[in-house]
Amino acid sequence: MGVILRFRSKEGTFRISADENADFLLVLEELLSKINTSDIQSIYLSDKPNTKGELANSLCGRSAKELGLKNGDMLYVTYNATQEQQQPSTSTEPASQKASNGSISINTTHISIPASSSGPQKVHQLPVDDQLEKDDGLIKRPLTKYCQHGAKGMCEYCSPLPPWDANYRKENAIKHMSFHAYLKELNELKNSKHNSSSYIAPLEEPNYSINLNCTEGHKPYPRGICSKCQPPPITLQLQKFRMVDHVEFADSSIMNNFIDVWRHTGVQRFGIMYGRYEPFDKVPLGMKAVVEAIYEPPQAGELDGITLLPWENEADVDAVANALGLYKVGITFTDLTDSGQKNGTVLCKRHKDSYFLSNLEIMMAARNQIAHPNVTKFSSSGHFSSKFVTCVISGGLKGEIEPRSYQVSTSAEALIKADIITGSTQPSKLYVNSSNDRRYVPDVAYSELNEYGLEVKSNAKPTFPVDFLLVSLTDSFPLNPTPIFEVNSNFVIENRDFMNELQDLHAVNKYLNADNSGKGLQLCNFHFLVYLKRVNILGHEEFEILLRYVKERKYEDYLNLVESPGWMTLITILEQST
Structure with a gap:
């Protein structure tokens, strides 16, 4: 739902449209284009006149709804104008000559202009990203009884829906929107013609790390700290999009051959999934990982776990895969325990009342995603999150053996990078670390809906549920498989x-x-x-x-x-x- 927020500053009063559920950062970025400063760190917002209020960047990561802002609310803006704008100059002297006159010196060899200032970066995305980028993803709708026009007409009841439409996802039980639908929605918000005259890279990864090289004049952390070098408070929410929507095993024999180790020995097994990414037509602008092979690196399997050993020929495996148009798309591992009923069933250990991925598996998934970043031209860094998936093969509710695929959120990746979380004695809980000489841990909370449908925010310290970092995918085997490799050719699998x-x-x-x-x-x-x-x-x-x-x-x-x-x-x- 959209709201209109009013901002009063020394330049005047501005109205800014906002999605009450979107990150407040989007509002601040539009505000910056209207006032006499480009430094978000210098802006303070208050709901009362003549009071300084809070730093604007401390509100990032929360939505207008979370901040309690309603349609028509007035916020008062205070800031210091940037030095370049306070002292405009019409001099045609070179920058080096201006420096001798007491003005700011700008060395043109050090000016950094983001590639996204005039359009998306020119980076080498995967072909599937280029393909989905060209697709508008509009959801077509048939004529209804309310339509009062001919077959070639269109009205509000039958006009196509955008690929991020929330009602469509709800009606079709799509828990997460696809990455490219999310990207198009962000682009619509940040780069629509009425919203911005210059291009703004819509994707930005969260950063929860403290800047140990702050240049604001204080001693480096932990002896000094300021609002510019410390990360803002963190509020964890279920991620509304997913980088990959579906995992498809090119043939069921790929999975069966992998599970055979457990069937014959009872020990668990770990594998690297090689495949490619393709469009997935069950979700608007969806994407699937197609697994063509599972390579089993050196490992020591146990009844209740796996120990990975040095993998010396990884580069050769990657080279063979790459030559065939394949690459690492994820990992898979078994967590199977025989039910003891002698009918081929296994225990169901992972469910809504226990966990789907344990805390250590969440951390492993995050590290793997960090190690395999997603290349995109719609981020100023050239990267955003990851397409790398984690598939666990365990027992279903009926005792069947089934694969379940997951990713973790961008927040999980940022928490790992900042060393903020670690495992706990409860597999379903993650522990929030304490600050130390190299690590600053801000306030961490998580937000969820209670039994009355009201949003409740809880302190994440000392532990919080792993589910807030988890993103679930669907998985399947094709009805008419067309795998690259011959399914009837059973050469001995490595490291067995x-x-x-x-x-x-x-x-x-x-x-x-x-x-x-x-x-x-x-x-x-x-x-x-x-x-x-x-x-x-x-x-x-x-x-x-x-x-x-x-x-x-x-x-x-x-x-x-x-x-x-x-x-x-x-x-x-x-x-x-x-």
């Missing part, structure tokens, strides 16, 4: 030596001899490709031919490969190893 499954030349020979297709379809297996890359028998060009065959399935590439010197060397080595 404890199951007496060894990746060696004997396994390669056995695997290739089992190919009866006559077209080399056995070659189309991710684990096999990575092993061939590791033994380094094929030359660089020969390995490129192999990858091209896997990607395009052209028979001539297969013939060129098997007739190459490198492939003949491989066959000779295999014959000698048997």
Whole structure:
């Protein structure tokens, strides 16, 4: 719902339209364009005249509704005008000459103009982002009984809805809007023609860290602190958007092969999901992660956990995946316990009365997202959050084995970067750290609706529920799978030596001899490709031919490969190893 807020300053009175549920920062950015200062740190707001009130930046992170502001409310603005505006100059002297006359010196070699000042940054986004950016995402509606026009007409009852429409999401049980719908909504607010004459990058990651290099003249923290270097109070809320909406496993065999370790040994397993991102048509401007393979790095599995070991060939695995148009899209791990009923069911341990991700898993997900940032041209930094997902395979309410996919919020990433949270003895709670010489922890609260539908704010110290940082995704298997890799080619999966499954030349020979297709379809297996890359028998060009065959399935590439010197060397080595 929109409200009109009035601001009275020494320049006069201004009216600013605001969404009562949007971040108050959006209001302040428009206010800055109307008054004689560009420094938000110098602005104070009060609801009473002739009183200084609160620093404006301390209100960021909260909405007008949270601040108790209603339609027509008047706020009084006080500030110090910037020095450049207090002392305008018409001199044509160079900046270096002005400095000798006592004015401010500006070294043009140090002027930094954000790429977003005149438009979005030119960065290399993923193709899916470029595709969704061009799509308006409008939600089409059919004619209704209230429409009083012809088939080619349009009215308020049948005109398309914007992709962020809240009522549409509610009617279709869409918990989070898609990232690109959220981005278009922000762009509409910040860069509409009536709102701003210059481009403002709509995306900005929250920053909860204290500035240890503050230049305001005081001693560095912890011996000194000011409003410019300390982060504002934090209010955690459920994030209304998600970077990825859905996780799709290209074929059910990918998941089944991964779970086989637990089925045969009872120990848990961890994997890296390789795939790509594509549009997801079940959500306006939606996006899905399509998982084509799960690579199992070195690890020691236990009945109730996993210990990851050094992963030496990670670069080679990434290189093989990248050559096939794939990349890391997330991680997956099992948390399975047999029900003891001898019917294949497992215990349901993760539900609304316990947790969906534990506090340590929330922190792990946040660190993984930080390590895999999302590239976007709509942020002044060139990055915003992450598309990296976390998938846990556990028991459902009926005892079935099912994957559940999640991400954590941008607030979770910021809390980890600022070292504000840590695990607690309760898996469903996160502990808020105390301030120390390197870490300043501001006030932290979380906001939720009570049983009466009223918004209630609670202190997050010392602990708060992990759910406030969690973003849930949907997941599925396609009805008509078209995976890149052959689902019937079962080469030994890496790092399963404890199951007496060894990746060696004997396994390669056995695997290739089992190919009866006559077209080399056995070659189309991710684990096999990575092993061939590791033994380094094929030359660089020969390995490129192999990858091209896997990607395009052209028979001539297969013939060129098997007739190459490198492939003949491989066959000779295999014959000698048997």
